[in-house]
Amino acid sequence: MSETKGGSSLRETNxxxxxxxxxxxxxxxxxYVLKQPTNNPEYAxxxxxxxxxxxxxxxxxxVLSFNQVNGKVQYTLTPTWFISAASSDSVLIExxxxxx
Numbered sequence: 001m002s003e004t005k006g007g008s009s010l011r012e013t014n015x016x017x018x019x020x021x022x023x024x025x026x027x028x029x030x031x032y033v034l035k036q037p038t039n040n041p042e043y044a045x046x047x048x049x050x051x052x053x054x055x056x057x058x059x060x061x062x063v064l065s066f067n068q069v070n071g072k073v074q075y076t077l078t079p080t081w082f083i084s085a086a087s088s089d090s091v092l093i094e095x096x097x098x099x100x
Contacts, residue, residue: 010097020045026073033062055082073099
């Protein structure tokens with residue numbers, strides 16, 4: 001999987017996830033993930049695509065932990081429930097996002 005950095009987001013090249021921040025650069029601190037997109041620099045939004053269905057976090061205030069590995073930004077998401085607005089489906093996702 002390869003990610004591209006587009007301003008203030010990390011995206012998987014096939015569109016399987018998008019991690020978006022309200023900053024012009026990737027933040028170097030822990031962030032809260034919200035259900036709805038925001039330009040507030042204190043928060044992030046995260047969307048996953050699975051079987052052509054988009055999923056967003058089920059609850060606000062999910063913590064996205066910041067780390068730096070070999071000088072590159074890394075964010076870790078503990079197991080978190082995501083829901084689909086288009087269907088009555090939910091998925092449990094745990095992830096580590098590495099900046100390219």
